[in-house]
Amino acid sequence: MSSTPAALTTCRSEHAVNDEGRLGHERRFVSPAERLRAPERLALMEVPRVLDLCLEGIAAVRMLDVGTGTGIFAEAFAGRGLDVTGIDPNPSLLAVARQHATGAFLQGTAEKLPFADRSFDVVMMGHVLHETDDRAAALLEARRVARKRVAVLEWPYLEEDQGPPLSHRLQESEILSLAHDAGFSLIEKTVLTHMQLYRLTP
Numbered sequence: 495m496s497s498t499p500a501a502l503t504t505c506r507s508e509h510a511v512n513d514e515g516r517l518g519h520e521r522r523f524v525s526p527a528e529r530l531r532a533p534e535r536l537a538l539m540e541v542p543r544v545l546d547l548c549l550e551g552i553a554a555v556r557m558l559d560v561g562t563g564t565g566i567f568a569e570a571f572a573g574r575g576l577d578v579t580g581i582d583p584n585p586s587l588l589a590v591a592r593q594h595a596t597g598a599f600l601q602g603t604a605e606k607l608p609f610a611d612r613s614f615d616v617v618m619m620g621h622v623l624h625e626t627d628d629r630a631a632a633l634l635e636a637r638r639v640a641r642k643r644v645a646v647l648e649w650p651y652l653e654e655d656q657g658p659p660l661s662h663r664l665q666e667s668e669i670l671s672l673a674h675d676a677g678f679s680l681i682e683k684t685v686l687t688h689m690q691l692y693r694l695t696p
Contacts, residue, residue, distance in 0.1 A: 527590045530564045541570045544620075547684055547691055548645040549574070554615035558639060560604045560632075561622030565591025571618070572596050579614070581607065604632035612641045612696075620647045623672075624664050633676040637696045644678070644694040666690070 544567075555577055559568040562580030564587050572578045578597030581604075582588050588599045602608055604619070605628045617640040619632070626632040636644045649657045651665045666683070673681045673694050680695035 527564050527587055530587075531566065531590070531594075541566060543686075544645075544647060544691065545570050545574060547693065548616060548618060548643065552615065552642045554642065556614045557616040557618060558607075558609070558614040560607070560617060560619045560636060561625065562591050562599065563587045565595040565599070567618050567620045568597060568599075569595035571616075576616075579609075603627075605635060606631075607635045607639050609639045611638050613639045615642045616640070617644045618647075619645065621649070623648055623669070624658065624662055629664075629668075629672055630675065633672050633694075637676050637678060637694070640696050642696070644696065646673075646692040646694065648690050648692070650688070650690055 557571045557576045557578055559565070559571065559578065559580040562568050562582045563584070565580055568578045568580040568591060572595050578595060580588070580591055580595070580597060580599040581602045582591070582599070583601065583603050585601055588601060591599050600608065604622060604626045617636045619636060623629055623632060623646055633644075633646075646669065648669065649663050651660070651663050653660045657663075669690075669692060670681060670683075673692065676694075678694040678696060680693075682693040682695075684691040684693065
């Protein structure tokens with residue numbers, strides 16, 4: 495396991511939903527779509543650095559953005575020339591994503607991805623694992639549809655003013671255990687300034 499310092503400041507969950515978009519999911523934050531794309535928030539996220547780490551050392555053509563929300567990561571990957579697909583349970587956020595990013599955007603959940611095995615070179619789970627109803631199933635599905643890498647961006651297990659409450663955050667030991675149980679052959683952790691990125695090799 496490797497640890498590489500980088501910089502990524504705090505932000506709200508990219509795929510937060512409003513009350514109309516809960517769709518049976520329990521672990522959701524209430525935040526309007528416009529807040530997710532506020533310029534000051536986008537300036538803090540350092541998405542290019544996250545993409546550099548996600549794509550480092552691999553050749554990628556197709557990517558899946560699980561819990562795409564308003565499509566911030568999908569838009570960034572598309573800007574790097576990748577063929578992007580986004581999936582999210584919230585139709586109102588998907589509508590926003592379609593306005594900003596090219597690609598296919600589908601309604602669905604992380605626990606049951608409607609794609610064939612090994613359909614994508616990279617699967618991105620940006621601030622989504624802690625919100626899934628079945629984390630083990632979500633990671634198994636991500637591994638199933640990934641050819642080269644699954645990237646999991648999560649909040650640290652700390653009580654902070656920004657981001658989800660501690661009760662919704664995942665301890666590092668839980669993430670590592672879930673990734674191991676899902677059958678990933680390599681688990682790499684990168685410590686960012688305010689978040690943690692896990693690169694998982696199927």
